[in-house]
Amino acid sequence: xxxxxxxxxxxALFSIGIYGVLVRRNAVLVLMSIExxxxxxxxxxxxxxxxxxxxxxxxxxxxxLFVIAIAAAEVGIGIAIVLAIYRNKASIxxxxxxxxxW
Amino acid sequence: xxxxxxxxxxxxxxxxxxxxxxxILVYDLFIGDERKWTLPIVAAGGILAAGxxxxxxGLSDTTRSLFGxxxxxxxxxxVLKGIFLGASFVVLLMSAQYVEEGDYHRGEFYFLLLxxxxxxxxxxxxxxxxxxxxxxxxxxxPTYLLAGWRKRDLKSNEAALKYFLLGVVSIAISLxxxxxxxxxxGGALKFTEIASWMSAVPSGSAMGVAAMSIVLILVGFAFKIxxxxxxxxAPDTYEGAPLPVTAFLSVASKTAGFVGLFTLVYLAxxxxxxxxxxxxxxxxxxxxxxxxLIAIKQTNLVRMLAYSSIAQAGYVLVPFAATTREGSLTAExxxxxxxxxxxxxxxxxxxxxVIIAVARRTRSVEITSWSGLSKYAPGLAVLMTFxxxxxxxxxxxxxxxxxxxxxxxxxxxxxxxNGALAAVMGINSVIAAFYYxxxxxxxxxxxxxxxxxEAIPVPASLAGAIGxxxxxxxxLFVIPDVAVRLGYGAxxx
Numbered sequence: 309x310x311x312x313x314x315x316x317x318x319x320a321l322f323s324i325g326i327y328g329v330l331v332r333r334n335a336v337l338v339l340m341s342i343e344x345x346x347x348x349x350x351x352x353x354x355x356x357x358x359x360x361x362x363x364x365x366x367x368x369x370x371x372x373l374f375v376i377a378i379a380a381a382e383v384g385i386g387i388a389i390v391l392a393i394y395r396n397k398a399s400i401x402x403x404x405x406x407x408x409x410w
Numbered sequence: 411x412x413x414x415x416x417x418x419x420x421x422x423x424x425x426x427x428x429x430x431x432x433x434i435l436v437y438d439l440f441i442g443d444e445r446k447w448t449l450p451i452v453a454a455g456g457i458l459a460a461g462x463x464x465x466x467x468g469l470s471d472t473t474r475s476l477f478g479x480x481x482x483x484x485x486x487x488x489v490l491k492g493i494f495l496g497a498s499f500v501v502l503l504m505s506a507q508y509v510e511e512g513d514y515h516r517g518e519f520y521f522l523l524l525x526x527x528x529x530x531x532x533x534x535x536x537x538x539x540x541x542x543x544x545x546x547x548x549x550x551x552p553t554y555l556l557a558g559w560r561k562r563d564l565k566s567n568e569a570a571l572k573y574f575l576l577g578v579v580s581i582a583i584s585l586x587x588x589x590x591x592x593x594x595x596g597g598a599l600k601f602t603e604i605a606s607w608m609s610a611v612p613s614g615s616a617m618g619v620a621a622m623s624i625v626l627i628l629v630g631f632a633f634k635i636x637x638x639x640x641x642x643x644a645p646d647t648y649e650g651a652p653l654p655v656t657a658f659l660s661v662a663s664k665t666a667g668f669v670g671l672f673t674l675v676y677l678a679x680x681x682x683x684x685x686x687x688x689x690x691x692x693x694x695x696x697x698x699x700x701x702x703l704i705a706i707k708q709t710n711l712v713r714m715l716a717y718s719s720i721a722q723a724g725y726v727l728v729p730f731a732a733t734t735r736e737g738s739l740t741a742e743x744x745x746x747x748x749x750x751x752x753x754x755x756x757x758x759x760x761x762x763x764v765i766i767a768v769a770r771r772t773r774s775v776e777i778t779s780w781s782g783l784s785k786y787a788p789g790l791a792v793l794m795t796f797x798x799x800x801x802x803x804x805x806x807x808x809x810x811x812x813x814x815x816x817x818x819x820x821x822x823x824x825x826x827x828n829g830a831l832a833a834v835m836g837i838n839s840v841i842a843a844f845y846y847x848x849x850x851x852x853x854x855x856x857x858x859x860x861x862x863x864e865a866i867p868v869p870a871s872l873a874g875a876i877g878x879x880x881x882x883x884x885x886l887f888v889i890p891d892v893a894v895r896l897g898y899g900a901x902x903x
Contacts, residue, residue, distance in 0.1 A: 322586055329579055338575065345582040349589045356593030364597025371540050371592070371599070375585065378547045382578055385554050389574055392558060393567045402575070405568045408646040 314355035322348035335390045335400040339383055346379045420474040420483040422463035423491060424531050430456025431524035438517025446516050450506040450871075453520040457499045457527065464491055479600055480538040489748065489900035490534040490669055497662045497755050498527045503875035504763050505654035512652070514559060522552035523658070530666045537677065538600040539588045542670055543581075546634065549666045550577050553659060557651040569650025576633060576643040584630025591623040601678035609681035621685045627674065628689055634667030635723050638696040648716035653769060656712060657762035660719045661755040668726060668751060672744075675730065676902045680739055691731040694831065697724030698838040706845045711765060711775045714845060718801060719758060721842060726750050728816055728835055732823040745897030746819035752893055753812040753886060757800040760879030763872060764794040771866045777849060782858025787866045791853045793880055798846040800883050803839055808886035808893070813839060815894065 321344050328341025350372045357368025394400050418425070434452055441448070467474075473484040502523070509519050529548025536542040554577065558570025592599065594616050595607040611617055629640065636644040648656045675686055701721030708714035729743035729750075765775060767790055772779045784791035800809030813835075820832045868876075886893050 318589075325582070326579075329575070335571070342575075342578050342582060345579070346585065349582065349585040352586070352589035353592060356589070356597070360593070360597045362597075364592075367597055367599050368592065371543075371589075374540055374544055378544065378551075381551060382547070385551055386574055386578070389554065389558050389567065389570045392561045393564075393571060396562065396564045396567060402571070405571055407565060407568055408649055 311355055311359045314351060318348040318351040318355065321345075321351065333401045333403050335393070335402050336387075338402060339386045339390070342386075343379060343383065346375060350375055417474050417476055417483075419463065419470075420467065420476060422467075423460040423495075424528060426460045426463070427456060427524055427528045427531065430459070431521050431528065434517055434524065435521045438521075447510060449516050449520050450502055450509070453524055454499060454502050456524060457495055457502065460531075461492070461495050464488060464495065468492075479602060480541050481535050482537045483535055486672070486900040486902050487534040489896050490665070491531050492896075493665065493752055493755060494527060494530040494534070494662060497665075497759060498523065498530075498658075500759050500763070500875045500878060501654055501658045501662070503871045503878075504657060504759075504766055505652075506871045507869040508652065508654050508766060512560065519556070519559065522556050526552040526556070526658070526663070530662060530669075533666050533669050536670075537602070537673065539592070540599060542673070543585065543588065546581065546666065546670055549663060550581070550634075553655070553663055556655045557647055557659070559652050559655060563650075565650040566652065567650075569647040572643045573647040573651075576640075580630045580633030580640070582630075584627050587623040587626025587630070591620060591627070594619045594623065601673060604678040605680060608679060617682075621682065624679055624682060624685050625689060628671075628686060631667055631671045631674070632693055635664050635671065635727075636720050637693045637723055637727065638700040638720065641697070641701070641720050644720060645713050645716040648719075649710060649713050653712070653762065653766045653775075656716075657759055657766075660716070660762070661758050664719065664723060665751055665755060668723075668747075671730070672747070672902065676739060676744065683739070687731060690727055691827070691831070694724050694727035694731045695834050697721065697727060698835060699724075702838050702841040702845075706841070708845075709777055711777050711780065711849065714777070714849075715758070715761060715765075718842065718846070721838065722754050722758070722801070724838070725813070725816055725835060726754070728831055729819050731831060732820040732828050739903050740819075740823065741898060741901040741903045743819045743823065744901045744903050745894065746815040747897075748900045749815050749893045749897035750812045752896060753800075753808045753883075756879050756882045756886070757797050757807070757809055760876060760883060761794065761797040761801065763875045763879060764790055764797065767868045767872050767876065768794075768866060777852055779859075780849065781852050781856035783853040785858040786863040790866060790868070790876075793876055794853065795850045796880060796883065798850055802843040802846040804843065806884070806887050808883045808890065811887065811890040811893065815890075815897075 325341045325345035325348060329338055332338050332341060353368040353372050357365045390400050393405060434449060437452065438449060467483060468488050475482050509516050526549050529545050532548060533545035536545045554570055554574040557573050558566050560566035595604055598604045598607055633640040648660060679686055698721050701717050701724060705714050705717035708717060726747050729747045732743050769775055796807060800807030803809045803813035817832055820828050
């Protein structure tokens with residue numbers, strides 16, 4: 309049953325993350341929502357790893373370390389792009405970045 | 411030999427490229443502006459040097475498996491790595507002059523380009539979920555930055571933001587699928603382990619969960635290859651990004667997504683083709699049709715080629731969706747996909763190289779600004795026509811063979827669904843010919859603008875890129891056997 313509650317938590321986090329990405333206008337909040345989605349993945353992996361034990365336990369932790377490191381790099385890139393937009397536009401609302409359509 | 415834990419020969423291309431990428435970053439710090447022109451030469455040297463161990467690996471003709479089977483250098487990996495290195499070399503030729511003329515940080519441009527190429531080499535060999543994830547991130551992350559390279563240009567910023575947001579969200583969705591698959595298979599990460607679990611457990615609730623995770627993983631890769639309905643980032647990113655980067659994205663980065671898709675469906679999920687076949691069937695039809703229909707009404711040439719490249723991705727997907735009566739996967743369908751990717755890479759890079767050459771003069775990629783091009787730049791107009799004919803699949807170009815191979819593999823698989831698939835593809839080829847030929851008509855039959863009718867000077871590196879691509883497109887038309895052999899050599903089935 310403990311695994312079930314962990315999976316529910318991660319599913320909830322992932323859904324909140326998706327909702328945030330779709331609804332939020334502020335680019336920084338969108339980045340935070342993406343972090344939520346990636347952390348839902350981490351919780352999933354650690355939950356399964358602890359439940360399965362043995363090699364799966366180690367594999368899951370290795371996977372999570374990679375996800376954490378790459379998520380950090382991605383946010384760095386995301387902030388850099390948002391900063392570039394802010395310098396040109398003095399706004400970080402994602403729905404105002406719409407000079408190209410169709 | 412085949413199972414060494416750390417085989418330096420097998421890893422040599424990746425190691426060389428890593429070394430050269432770091433070298434460029436350091437070298438860039440120590441040279442003044444007047445010596446920056448040496449940077450693309452160093453980068454090109456690195457790519458060529460990485461190609462040498464690739465040739466020796468190909469000659470030794472053994473499958474090398476590293477890190478307990480997580481990293482495999484086989485025929486598939488070698489062929490795809492060759493395509494990636496070749497495409498990157500041509501992109502370097504295309505960008506040398508472009509980057510020099512802009513006010514860009516040149517060292518970082520080449521560093522990021524080589525990092526993305528490194529990711530492409532890694533993804534060709536990745537045979538477990540962790541290395542696949544790391545590799546696709548290594549391809550994507552530098553390209554997010556490259557797309558936003560003109561940092562004072564709002565369009566370039568917008569291209570980077572859209573590419574970044576959709577790319578990261580799609581990877582997060584894929585990862586969520588991977589984490590569920592990890593749990594439901596009892597901790598399997600390697601593709602071989604996942605495949606044997608899937609053939610052993612054909613039904614039950616575990617299979618239902620696994621099916622959901624397969625679809626989640628495929629959604630992430632559908633974003634990478636810009637398949638409809640996950641294509642919305644592509645036209646905006648292609649239009650806003652610097653032109654050489656657009657060329658790079660439309661071929662190399664897209665091919666990297668396809669490599670992930672190939673290894674996943676043919677190595678990890680072959681036993682569950684009833685789950686992913688319908689998904690890819692729908693994606694292929696939607697991608698071809700929507701891509702071509704929206705391309706017709708584009709007025710911007712790069713945007714038109716963006717939608718055309720979406721449609722071309724649909725053609726590559728077609729053989730995936732072709733089911734034989736027994737439901738098994740055949741080497742022929744696999745080979746036709748790889749052959750199409752190879753030829754598409756060549757002809758699309760060629761088209762973009764011509765666009766870069768002409769845009770140096772016209773400063774615009776609107777189709778109207780190309781009218782009468784044949785009057786003042788007949789060479790470029792003829793070459794552009796050649797590449798556009800190839801994209802449309804009209805002889806005397808390699809593009810014709812690419813389409814024929816895909817057709818033949820789908821039809822020889824037999825069945826009503828495959829027939830429908832081939833029919834949709836045929837109709838789409840006709841629609842596509844319409845908008846490609848519209849550009850040709852503009853170049854040859856519409857009047858040229860009054861002012862400024864001198865010939866367009868083409869820098870040597872760019873001329874080299876156009877020449878190489880035109881040469882290969884023609885050679886592969888005359889001896890298509892080369893491309894077919896590469897396709898079969900790459901087969902994972």
